[in-house]
Amino acid sequence: xxxxxxxxxKTSDAAMSRRNFLRGSAAVGGLTALAASLSxxxxxxxxxxxxxFLQKYYKELTPDDMAKVLKRIESEVEKNYGVRPHVRDLxxxxxxxxxxxxxxxxxxxxxKCVHACVNENNQSRSPEIQYIxxxxxxxxxxxxxxxxxxxxxxxVPEKGFFYMPVQCQQCKNPPxxxxxxxxxxxxxxxxxxxxxxxxxxxxxxxxxxxxxxARRFNxxxxxxxxxxxxxxxxxxxxxxxxxxxxxxxxxxxQRTRAGRYPACLEVCPVGARKFGNILDPNSExxxxxxxxxxxxxxxxxxxxxxxxxxxxxx
Amino acid sequence: xNYSPPSAPNEKAARTNLMLVGIAVGFLVFxxxxxKNLWGRVEPRKEIPLVDKKFLETTPWRKTYADFVKAKDxxxxxxxDCYGCHEKNKAPPIRYDKAGKILIPKEHSDIVMGHGxxxxxxxxxxxxxxxxxxxxxxxxxxxxxxxxxxxLCGSCHGPTYRDWEAGAHGxxxxxxxxxxxxxxxxxxxxxxxxxxxxxxxxREPAPGPHLLRANPETHATEAxx
Numbered sequence: 001x002x003x004x005x006x007x008x009x010k011t012s013d014a015a016m017s018r019r020n021f022l023r024g025s026a027a028v029g030g031l032t033a034l035a036a037s038l039s040x041x042x043x044x045x046x047x048x049x050x051x052x053f054l055q056k057y058y059k060e061l062t063p064d065d066m067a068k069v070l071k072r073i074e075s076e077v078e079k080n081y082g083v084r085p086h087v088r089d090l091x092x093x094x095x096x097x098x099x100x101x102x103x104x105x106x107x108x109x110x111x112k113c114v115h116a117c118v119n120e121n122n123q124s125r126s127p128e129i130q131y132i133x134x135x136x137x138x139x140x141x142x143x144x145x146x147x148x149x150x151x152x153x154x155x156v157p158e159k160g161f162f163y164m165p166v167q168c169q170q171c172k173n174p175p176x177x178x179x180x181x182x183x184x185x186x187x188x189x190x191x192x193x194x195x196x197x198x199x200x201x202x203x204x205x206x207x208x209x210x211x212x213x214a215r216r217f218n219x220x221x222x223x224x225x226x227x228x229x230x231x232x233x234x235x236x237x238x239x240x241x242x243x244x245x246x247x248x249x250x251x252x253x254q255r256t257r258a259g260r261y262p263a264c265l266e267v268c269p270v271g272a273r274k275f276g277n278i279l280d281p282n283s284e285x286x287x288x289x290x291x292x293x294x295x296x297x298x299x300x301x302x303x304x305x306x307x308x309x310x311x312x313x314x
Numbered sequence: 315x316n317y318s319p320p321s322a323p324n325e326k327a328a329r330t331n332l333m334l335v336g337i338a339v340g341f342l343v344f345x346x347x348x349x350k351n352l353w354g355r356v357e358p359r360k361e362i363p364l365v366d367k368k369f370l371e372t373t374p375w376r377k378t379y380a381d382f383v384k385a386k387d388x389x390x391x392x393x394x395d396c397y398g399c400h401e402k403n404k405a406p407p408i409r410y411d412k413a414g415k416i417l418i419p420k421e422h423s424d425i426v427m428g429h430g431x432x433x434x435x436x437x438x439x440x441x442x443x444x445x446x447x448x449x450x451x452x453x454x455x456x457x458x459x460x461x462x463x464x465x466l467c468g469s470c471h472g473p474t475y476r477d478w479e480a481g482a483h484g485x486x487x488x489x490x491x492x493x494x495x496x497x498x499x500x501x502x503x504x505x506x507x508x509x510x511x512x513x514x515x516x517r518e519p520a521p522g523p524h525l526l527r528a529n530p531e532t533h534a535t536e537a538x539x
Binding site: 016021024025028029031032035036108109110111112114115116118119125126127128130133149150151152153154155156157225228256259260261265266267268269270271274275276277280282283284287288291292 | 330331334337338341342344345348349359361362364365369370371372374375477480481482483484485486487488489490491492497501506514516517518519520521522523524
């Protein structure tokens with residue numbers, strides 16, 4: 001520092017040097033950026049609690065562990081929705097393999113199945129998550145990629161079209177299961193591919209792997225009005241999901257593993273939907289696969305081997 | 315060249331301070347905006363209305379005689395009290411117009427006949443029993459009661475009836491396990507088909523999917539997964 005210019009020295013001491021200024025503004029800028037980048041966390045309302053965080057892998061849970069987990073889920077749901085549900089862990093039954101058949105000659109595209117499913121399985125209403133999409137196709141076409149799913153005529157069916165509801169096809173050879181890096185989704189012995197919502201990390205690989213666009217992701221906290229919550233719940237089924245996890249059709253585990261038909265079938269006004277145990281020769285699905293002739297397994301060439309059969313009657 | 319001398323040192327310091335305060339305030343404003351997330355969010359989602367509960371209804375669109383009996387619906391059952399109007403042992407005459415089309419008396423104006431293309435099966439006594447109006451009859455003479463009509467329909471629609479028995483036509487409700495008869499029920503033909511005009515009427519569809527972001531240009535499959 002030149003001795004004949006004391007004034008410069010004075011400036012830096014009294015106010016702030018350029019360096020301090022830069023430091024200060026960098027700090028403020030950095031903190032601001034940090035705050036901004038963390039701000040999405042504010043939308044994580046039901047952030048994982050310790051119990052859930054420390055929970056073991058589904059297949060390693062002892063019955064005691066599971067009882068505790070179910071209790072925890074029941075009180076979480078009660079806290080979030082104000083109603084106490086009944087959550088069960090229903091296991092696959094012996095000698096049962098589920099198959100779905102859908103009669104394309106009957107389906108009229110009324111979409112009642114879509115909404116019955118949402119209602120049964122506690123899907124988010126807004127934004128909307130729906131497991132079933134009903135595709136409208138011109139007669140004679142099978143080009144699923146060009147189908148219309150936003151049709152809204154005054155009444156259905158429309159002349160010259162048929163309708164094809166698509167949901168999880170419960171493949172024998174499911175690509176979604178293969179790509180999951182944490183084994184949060186797997187196929188059970190009754191043929192249902194399930195998801196453990198507490199184990200899912202939300203990477204969405206399975207969504208990309210599914211050729212049927214059957215998997216849905218919870219981009220936000222699911223919104224379910226209290227009075228529409230279905231309190232009959234299953235761990236691998238319709239218990240409310242969190243933000244950031246995958247979900248999809250699971251053949252209504254909470255119903256079907258208790259012997260009942262899925263909700264989409266029970267609401268179908270034309271009887272186009274058929275469900276049952278393929279290992280039972282007297283079930284309607286066995287009858288249909290035996291008696292009817294033309295079956296379509298969607299994108300069968302991909303080797304997924306769906307347990308969902310579309311057919312034309314006559 | 316004109317040379318302007320540097321401003322006085324303390325004047326310069328004041329200006330620096332002012333700048334600093336200005337920048338700090340600017341950053342604070344940014345920070346506030348960020349945490350309030352005023353522009354980070356894409357325009358707020360439109361609230362999607364809840365679906366009308368009528369679309370969640372699982373009961374079939376038609377009631378049958380058996381349902382009326384179960385519900386003790388007196389008004390509806392009046393229609394089935396044939397001998398409240400008709401004379402016993404006297405079959406009502408069937409009248410036709412000039413074109414050979416069956417004429418429906420005004421007492422039965424709720425009935426619109428249209429069974430099959432070209433009205434192939436419009437003759438009342440193809441199904442009703444002219445000897446005893448309170449029952450139905452199959453061509454081979456078997457009597458069928460109003461509360462269990464599938465065998466009547468089955469007498470002319472054999473293959474469909476067979477499918478129905480197996481659960482492939484119509485709908486079975488309750489349990490998919492058919493080991494125990496008490497666990498499931500079959501809808502009757504008349505729950506879905508009006509016996510007099512069996513073609514299933516068209517209906518209003520439930521609302522379609524609402525796109526995640528309300529952009530009509532979005533490709534359909536992109537919008538819902």
